[in-house]
Amino acid sequence: MGSMVQITAKDGGTFEAYVARPRGGSGPALVLIQEIFGVNHLMRYQADCFAAKGFTVVVPDLFWRQEPGIMLTDQSEADxxxxxxxxxGFDVDKGVDDIAQTVAYARGESSTGKVGAIGWCLGGRLAFLTAARTDIDASVSYYGVxxxxxxxxxxxISGKVLVHVAAKDDFVPPEAQAKIKDGLSGNPQVDLHIYEGCNHAFARPGGGNFVQDAALKADERTLAFLNETIA
Structure with a gap:
């Protein structure tokens, strides 16, 4: 189980972040970037899992300007x-600013002085922008929109970036995927992988599009990437 901390926003105010620490007390720092469901039980579970692998994990509440403490699921139409x-209603630029503040906090908690980020869906988009706009050392984008x-x-981008793309993503049409592949193929900072036959959120445990083999492969690549870049 983790705990909550307060982080000061660049433009004033504070927002909460869930923090999970490894058994040894500290490790390389990770910022996990939420999907559209807020810092829900799945995000906290992901943080606890990465903490069990030796990382200090920080999960900022990026919807705080609209409504703090959002915890939705993908299991109901209302959610x-x-x-x-x-x-x-989300302000992407302010969201990246909040992530930058979170990165600064996480760097102070990192045993190596390095920080990585992982984002899914909306968070995958923000992970890419975090790589381009902040001093993050490494960033992972899962099916970023x-x-x-x-x-x-x-x-x-000055750090390293790992991008996971679902070939059959309902939210990222083929023409957009073609642009992404063409735009990133020659960038030495970026490693991009395509998951054939997979739809959006193929790595979300319990989700309707979950594909275990693809999720395991993506997660293995992510862990190896983090061990190479921030450990």
């Missing part, structure tokens, strides 16, 4: 509707 409302809109920032 999906609320999640999309929050997604549509709207990445094709941010390819012009790829040249600003």
């Amino acid at each position: 999906w509707q609320r999640a999309f409302e929050l997604f549509q 709207m990445l094709d809109e941010h390819l012009g920032e790829a040249g600003n």
Whole structure:
């Protein structure tokens, strides 16, 4: 079980973040970036799992400007509707600013002085922007939405980036995927993997699109990537 901390926003105010620590007390730091469901039970479970692997994990509440403490699921129509409302009202630029503040906090807690980020869905988009706009050492994007809109920032990436793309993603159409592949293929900072036959959220445990083999492969690549870049 983790604990809650307060982080100061760049433009004033504070927001909460869930923190999970490894048994030894500290490790390389990870910032986990939420889907559209907030810092829910799954995000906290993911944080606890990475802490069990030796990382100090911080999960910021990025919807705090709209409604603090959002904890939705993907199991009801009402939660999906609320999640999309929050997604549509979300300020991406301020969200990246909040992640930058979280990275600064996490760096002070890191046993190696290095910080990585992992994001899923909306968080996958934000993970990519975090790589382009902050001093993060490594960043992982799982089926990030709207990445094709941010390819012009790829040249600003100084750390390493791992991108997981679902070939049959309902939220990232083929033309967008083609742009992403073309835009990132020549970037030495970026390693991109395609998961054939998989839909959006193929790595979300308990989700309708979960594909165990693909999820395990993506997670294995992610862990190896983090051990190479921030451990």
